[in-house]
Amino acid sequence: MYFSIEQIDPHNEPALKAWWEVGQAATAGRASMPWPVWEQMRSIATTTNPERALVFLAAIDGREMVGAALAAHPLLENTHGVELELYVRPDRRREGIATALLAEAEALTRGAGRTTVWSAALVPPGGTAPGEAFAHARGFDVASRESMKELTMADYRARRQAALDAVGGASDGYEIVTFDTVCPEEHLVSFGRLLGMLNAEIPLGDLDLADAEWTPERMRAAEQRQVAIGRHVLTAIAIAPGGTVAGASDVRVNDTSPTQGQVGITLVDPGHRGRRLGLALKVATHDLALSSYPRLRSVETSNAEVNTHMNAVNEQLGYRTVETVLELQKKL
Ligand SMILES: CC(C)(COP(=O)(O)OP(=O)(O)OC[C@H]1O[C@@H](n2cnc3c(N)ncnc32)[C@H](O)[C@@H]1OP(=O)(O)O)[C@@H](O)C(=O)NCCC(=O)NCCS
Structure with missing residues (x-):
């Protein structure tokens, strides 16, 4: 060599x-x-x-x-x-x-x-790229396929009212609270409980990933790191009538790239589904991102191809598939 x-x-x-x-x-x-x-x-x-x-x-x-x-x-x-x-x-x-x-x-x-190596390869929808051939040649399995989607803010503005109309009164009784990175103290424990369900609730395909325990200390430490690296996690949480955090979504924007955002997580507690909270939360985060970053041009999100409900929400907002993500896994 x-x-x-x-x-x-x-x-x-x-x-x-x-x-x-x-x-x-x-x-x-x-x-x-x-x-x-x-x-x-x-x-x-x-x-x-x-x-x-x-x-x-x-x-x-x-x-x-x-x-x-x-x-x-x-x-x-x-x-x-x-x-x-x-x-x-x-x-x-x-x-x-x-x-x-x-x-x-x-x-x-x-x-x-x-014992396990995880990686990812991006390929054009319906096509391939060197990362796929390399992964195949070097013993990785494709454990899950995700669609990488993009929403231009022009498309968002055009669709926003229709999305709000679709929410209508379905989530009446729930309060949407938004914040930049640092969760209000009164919702911290309940938000952590919701985050702890993430890997159990999103389709992971064959990915061998376990859930996290989000204690208040861990959440505060993670928030402080985001603040330190100039990443704004523009978050919306849905508060159920009893005060529980029933759902959450975020759009992340780095101060160094204020024209582009990425969706981090979106999750609605199974006990609170069917009330259009996913769509309501996404409208809230996209509104917050636009008001915080008026130069924002687009937001990206990635979801498992089999995640029907999330894909329906994203389509309603105007997201379009731009790439396919092959989630790779190799057991040593
Ligand atoms: C994927 C990537 C890292 C491969 O780097 P590389 O140094 O060219 O890979 P190697 O030379 O070690 O290739 C090893 C084997 O993978 C396969 N392979 C790699 N690239 C390939 C291609 N373009 N077409 C077909 N097979 C390919 C071949 O079997 C190759 O062995 P061979 O050359 O003896 O036939 C490189 O193309 C890259 O940087 N792509 C963009 C980033 C990316 O996709 N990373 C994720 C990879 S998991």
Whole structure:
């Protein structure tokens, strides 16, 4: 091998910048999930994350970085696996660089006593991309298929009233409360209980993922990290007549990229479904995102293809599929 695989220290700024440039070049053609701008990546890489430990790997040929990988080790649950991203510069493909990065990541995974590697490949709807062939060649299974969808704010504005009309009086009695990142203290425990249901309630396909326990301490720590990296989690929660948090949705916007948002989670408690809360919550978060970021141009969301109810809500809002996400899993 004429290149070497090395772990880089994210506080070594020139090394991290070279790593970021490889990822930027490798993802330049994708239709969704824009590669984070440099300031955002630096902030993500150097701010302690209580949820995950990050390991940055690089493939180096002489004085050039040609491949990059990020292995995120969940620390609180799903500690049996590692989430892996792999990127190879387009002019250096099919030289075995990703294979070598994967081998190193797998060695680290085993060394940490973990047994599963999760990754993802983006492909055009109905088409394919190198990530799919690579995953197939290197022993990953497609554990779930998701649609990556985009909503332009022009389309949202055109559909908003019809969405509100569709909600009508269906969620009367529920109160929608919105906030930027930091949950009001009186709803914290109940919101945490709802978040704890997420993995049990969303279709995961064959992904071997367990649920999290969201204690108030953990929620506050996670919020503080979002604040520290300049990410605004613009959230709406639905409060049932008894005071319970019955549903939640959010749109995330980074201060460094105020024209683009991403939906994080959307969840309605099974006991409170059928009242159009999903749609009402999404209208509330999109309104909040637009009023907080008037330059917002579009929001992206990703849902399992089999998630009929969520897909219906998104279609009603005007979301359109732009890419397919193959959720990959490899058991070592
Ligand atoms: C996917 C990616 C990381 C592969 O990097 P790479 O260094 O070219 O991969 P390798 O050279 O190690 O390929 C290993 C094997 O995967 C398969 N493969 C990789 N790219 C392929 C392609 N474009 N078409 C067909 N097979 C391909 C082949 O079997 C290849 O072995 P071979 O060259 O001996 O036939 C690279 O294309 C990339 O950066 N894509 C964008 C980011 C991405 O999709 N990452 C997620 C991957 S899980």
